[in-house]
Amino acid sequence: MSRPSGLKSTLKKLPGFLFAVIAFLAPAASFAVPAKSRYDHYWLPDANSTYAPKIDGMFNTILWITMTVFVLVELGILYFLFKYRHKPGRKATYTHGNNKLEIAWTIVPAVILVFLAIFSNSLWSEIRDPAKFPKDAPVIRIKPRQFQWDITYPGPDGKFDTPDDINTINQLYLAYNSPIQIKLQAQDVIHSFFVPEFRIKQDAVPGMQTAVWIQPTKMGDFNIACAELCGAQHYRMMGYVHIVTPDSLASWLKSQAPEAPAPAAPAVDTTKAK
Amino acid sequence: MATIVLPAEVKKVSHNGHAGHGHHELSFVRKYLFSTDHKTIGKQFLFFSMFFLLVGGTLALVVRLQLGFPDHQSGFFQFFAKFFSLIFGKTNFDFNKDTGMYGMLDNFYNSAFTMHATFMIFFAVMPFLMGTFANFLIPLKIGAGDMAFPKLNMASFWVAVLAGLIMLTAFFVKGGAASGGWTGYPTLSAVPDFSGVIWGQNLWLISLLCSGISSLLGAINYITTVVNMRCPGMSWFRLPLSIWAIFITAILLLLAVPVLASALILLLFDRTIGTSFFIPTGLLSAGTVISGPGTAHAGGGQVLLWQHLFWFFGHPEVYIMILPAMGIASDVLSNFSRKPIFGYKAMVLAIAGIAVLGFFVWGHHMFQSGMNPLLGTTFMISTMLIAVPSAIKTFNWMGTIWGGNIRFTTSMLFAIGFVTMFVIGGLSGIFMASTPVDIFIHDTYFIVGHIHYVLFGGSIFSIFAGLYFWYPKMFGRMMNEKLGKIHFWTAFLSFNGVFFPMHILGIGGMMRRIYDYTQYPHLVRFQGMNAFMTICAFILGFSTLVFLFNFFWSMKKGKIADINPWQSNTLEWTVAYPIPHGNFPEMPHVFRGPYEYSAPDCPAGTDYYPQNMPPPGWGEAKA
Numbered sequence: 094m095s096r097p098s099g100l101k102s103t104l105k106k107l108p109g110f111l112f113a114v115i116a117f118l119a120p121a122a123s124f125a126v127p128a129k130s131r132y133d134h135y136w137l138p139d140a141n142s143t144y145a146p147k148i149d150g151m152f153n154t155i156l157w158i159t160m161t162v163f164v165l166v167e168l169g170i171l172y173f174l175f176k177y178r179h180k181p182g183r184k185a186t187y188t189h190g191n192n193k194l195e196i197a198w199t200i201v202p203a204v205i206l207v208f209l210a211i212f213s214n215s216l217w218s219e220i221r222d223p224a225k226f227p228k229d230a231p232v233i234r235i236k237p238r239q240f241q242w243d244i245t246y247p248g249p250d251g252k253f254d255t256p257d258d259i260n261t262i263n264q265l266y267l268a269y270n271s272p273i274q275i276k277l278q279a280q281d282v283i284h285s286f287f288v289p290e291f292r293i294k295q296d297a298v299p300g301m302q303t304a305v306w307i308q309p310t311k312m313g314d315f316n317i318a319c320a321e322l323c324g325a326q327h328y329r330m331m332g333y334v335h336i337v338t339p340d341s342l343a344s345w346l347k348s349q350a351p352e353a354p355a356p357a358a359p360a361v362d363t364t365k366a367k
Numbered sequence: 368m369a370t371i372v373l374p375a376e377v378k379k380v381s382h383n384g385h386a387g388h389g390h391h392e393l394s395f396v397r398k399y400l401f402s403t404d405h406k407t408i409g410k411q412f413l414f415f416s417m418f419f420l421l422v423g424g425t426l427a428l429v430v431r432l433q434l435g436f437p438d439h440q441s442g443f444f445q446f447f448a449k450f451f452s453l454i455f456g457k458t459n460f461d462f463n464k465d466t467g468m469y470g471m472l473d474n475f476y477n478s479a480f481t482m483h484a485t486f487m488i489f490f491a492v493m494p495f496l497m498g499t500f501a502n503f504l505i506p507l508k509i510g511a512g513d514m515a516f517p518k519l520n521m522a523s524f525w526v527a528v529l530a531g532l533i534m535l536t537a538f539f540v541k542g543g544a545a546s547g548g549w550t551g552y553p554t555l556s557a558v559p560d561f562s563g564v565i566w567g568q569n570l571w572l573i574s575l576l577c578s579g580i581s582s583l584l585g586a587i588n589y590i591t592t593v594v595n596m597r598c599p600g601m602s603w604f605r606l607p608l609s610i611w612a613i614f615i616t617a618i619l620l621l622l623a624v625p626v627l628a629s630a631l632i633l634l635l636f637d638r639t640i641g642t643s644f645f646i647p648t649g650l651l652s653a654g655t656v657i658s659g660p661g662t663a664h665a666g667g668g669q670v671l672l673w674q675h676l677f678w679f680f681g682h683p684e685v686y687i688m689i690l691p692a693m694g695i696a697s698d699v700l701s702n703f704s705r706k707p708i709f710g711y712k713a714m715v716l717a718i719a720g721i722a723v724l725g726f727f728v729w730g731h732h733m734f735q736s737g738m739n740p741l742l743g744t745t746f747m748i749s750t751m752l753i754a755v756p757s758a759i760k761t762f763n764w765m766g767t768i769w770g771g772n773i774r775f776t777t778s779m780l781f782a783i784g785f786v787t788m789f790v791i792g793g794l795s796g797i798f799m800a801s802t803p804v805d806i807f808i809h810d811t812y813f814i815v816g817h818i819h820y821v822l823f824g825g826s827i828f829s830i831f832a833g834l835y836f837w838y839p840k841m842f843g844r845m846m847n848e849k850l851g852k853i854h855f856w857t858a859f860l861s862f863n864g865v866f867f868p869m870h871i872l873g874i875g876g877m878m879r880r881i882y883d884y885t886q887y888p889h890l891v892r893f894q895g896m897n898a899f900m901t902i903c904a905f906i907l908g909f910s911t912l913v914f915l916f917n918f919f920w921s922m923k924k925g926k927i928a929d930i931n932p933w934q935s936n937t938l939e940w941t942v943a944y945p946i947p948h949g950n951f952p953e954m955p956h957v958f959r960g961p962y963e964y965s966a967p968d969c970p971a972g973t974d975y976y977p978q979n980m981p982p983p984g985w986g987e988a989k990a
């Protein structure tokens with residue numbers, strides 16, 4: 094797994110680093126299990142979708158703002174506590190407040206927060222608005238249940254619930270760099286489809302359909318996590334996502350195709366959206 | 368600092384005018400058990416909350432034990448698992464007779480965090496704030512003899528006891544206690560097949576229903592008392608902020624609790640009499656359809672309906688748990704800074720603003736629930752806005768200590784701890800308010816970090832501040848300051864040791880409510896950090912024992928408290944311990960606001976000006 098290097102990436106990591114230092118994280122991290130994989134750092138998992146870096150960008154923006162406020166406020170409090178500590182002969186300043194200050198510290202946070210809301214919202218609608226889902230992206234259906242992910246590809250005819258559907262359990266194969274839509278519906282209790290690297294999380298609800306879209310930007314194997322408590326073995330409800338080339342996806346699908354009536358199936362074209 | 372002595376004529380009046388309240392002796396039962404005296408009920412709630420704080424805390428350590436050492440191999444795990452198995456039974460700890468090793472059952476783990484949150488929220492923090500402090504402080508601070516409805520008040524406590532007993536029973540029924548999270552989302556909570564929990568969940572619902580009734584009885588009482596029974600001169604804007612906060616919180620309770628109650632009843636019906644408010648058609652269990660025509664459940668229900676009802680209550684609920692804490696912290700900060708509270712009216716407006724906005728933000732708990740994404744936009748904007756009054760309050764607390772003459776008592780340390788920790792919880796809220804960022808951090812440990820910074824670093828620290836502050840008025844003695852400081856510093860440091868890393872876990876993608884995160888390759892790296900947090904959690908638990916020791920030891924051995932040990936302005940400090948039934952020998956008269964510290968016209972040689980102290984010349988004008 095290649096890791097970005099250079100000044101720009103150092104800057105990108107800086108907030109995380111400062112954050113960690115504030116956390117007195119050093120002692121904690123020092124006896125953490127040394128990781129042998131791509132999970133060799135204590136920050137956001139490596140981004141792997143078209144919108145993941147944008148979410149990270151939003152995250153970092155908020156981190157910079159909140160960290161600035163945090164440092165100023167906490168240092169201010171510490172300074173006041175030190176400066177105005179009780180000493181014989183000190184007399185406290187008698188004041189009931191200051192309206193100008195009140196107005197200032199009402200308006201400034203309000204403006205910052207409204208701007209954050211506006212910026213957040215455009216990204217939110219890019220990811221979530223059904224009208225903005227990538228057109229013609231192939232659809233996969235996932236129907237989780239206690240405690241597994243039932244995954245269905247529509248097969249050559251592009252329709253679900255037909256004999257050529259391809260069903261797998263816990264193994265989701267996606268084509269590198271192609272948008273895909275996933276329709277979710279739980280069979281028993283609420284589950285939540287979560288792939289940390291994609292930065293996507295969506296509850297799968299019984300009795301109702303929800304949907305997400307993803308366009309993976311890196312090859313490799315990742316995990317589907319269940320993020321909603323769904324029963325005793327919720328913790329074991331892990332699935333796998335394999336990001337492969339469109340060609341290997343096609344051949345994998347072919348290998349999975351149901352035996353039964355196969356009227357000279359045309360090559361599976363899951364990449365037709367491109 | 369000189370202590371204020373009331374002018375002779377005022378004193379005389381108070382000695383002569385022992386109005387009405389006879390000296391008849393009450394029986395033990397009437398005096399300590401079924402008392403209608405708000406002070407006794409306040410103390411009953413105090414012991415009630417402390418007991419459940421211990422229960423909830425023990426469960427928290429069970430949860431942390433599992434998270435710190437999910438492989439069950441270490442000596443630390445074995446030692447404490449053995450200890451906890453004495454309380455919760457060996458089966459829950461999966462005791463293996465052959466190897467002598469302890470483990471932990473996954474379902475028990477789920478019950479542990481579910482019941483931890485339930486006890487802490489409904490049986491510790493709420494009764495501390497809206498039982499203990501509301502009861503003890505309202506009449507004393509507004510100059511009333513008791514609550515408006517003393518019998519209702521007593522009922523409120525005993526219904527709460529009933530609720531607590533029912534909740535405790537849940538551990539001992541077949542199938543174990545509720546294990547669906549404190550949020551009790553259906554269909555996991557609605558259909559016993561899915562969780563294996565049968566009566567545990569029913570008892571959970573019934574208990575919360577009782578606890579809700581208790582809250583409503585209290586709320587009606589507090590509202591009526593504050594509106595009608597303020598003593599002469601105690602205008603609205605002379606009320607201490609603690610009373611403002613409790614008053615507004617009572618209104619929140621009155622509006623929010625019935626919604627929870629209705630949801631609880633609907634879910635109970637779904638579980639017991641075959642309705643399907645939250646059960647959609649076509650659910651599968653072990654391969655068979657179990658809802659819809661011809662099956663056990665009628666079907667046709669809506670899963671998300673519960674979430675809307677629950678969070679319509681649930682968000683105001685989190686403010687129910689912080690507003691009184693903010694009020695207490697305001698009183699304490701002003702007192703020990705020897706300064707008026709900065710921006711009193713802005714503070715009142717901020718409390719009211721939070722209360723109103725608090726009813727329009729519930730959807731921020733549901734951004735990833737499948738709710739229409741357009742609603743996500745609405746709720747994001749309202750959620751961002753609700754951070755504004757929180758910011759206003761923080762800046763005003765800073766303004767309050769600015770230019771002060773700060774005394775670092777234990778109570779003050781906890782109040783400062785409250786402000787500094789609440790800042791972190793408020794700021795982390797902004798990450799979650801941003802819908803796209805919430806996609807990633809929702810249902811991760813980031814949320815758990817947020818919760819605990821506002822509820823432990825916030826509410827609980829403020830509760831400690833209040834207990835150290837009002838202890839002298841409750842028990843007539845001072846708590847030990849040395850032990851208090853040990854308590855504060857161990858609690859403050861270990862608190863951050865447990866909860867700050869939770870943000871890092873969340874950012875690293877660790878889900879909440881997960882029994883064994885090491886299943887996931889991306890979470891294995893967090894084992895060491897989790898172990899560190901668990902050790903801190905045990906230190907935090909130990910610090911609470913220091914507090915409890917101090918609390919009970921001081922009752923017998925503490926220094927006898929002066930009538931007004933903190934040189935405070937408010938009315939509760941004008942009556943000596945033990946405060947008689949009826950509180951004030953003579954109806955007090957209030958002349959000024961509660962925060963007149965270091966005012967230029969304070970009586971000579973002092974830096975405070977009690978609310979009931981007549982201004983110079985007042986007596987003469989009357990005479």
Ligand code: HEM
Binds near residue numbers: 688732814
């Ligand atoms: C600055 C103001 C605050 C903002 C912007 C804020 C925002 C949020 C958001 C957006 C969530 C949902 C996160 C998710 O589940 O994805 C949340 C959860 C929560 N907040 Fe806050 N919050 C604030 C203050 C508070 C306060 C003062 C309290 C309580 C004293 C509180 C207690 C909680 C709790 C208990 C939850 C989690 C509930 C659960 O899922 O179990 N928050 N907050």
Ligand SMILES: [Cu+2]
Binds near residue numbers: 284285320321
């Ligand atoms: Cu799950």
Ligand SMILES: [Cu+2]
Binds near residue numbers: 681682685732
């Ligand atoms: Cu909320």
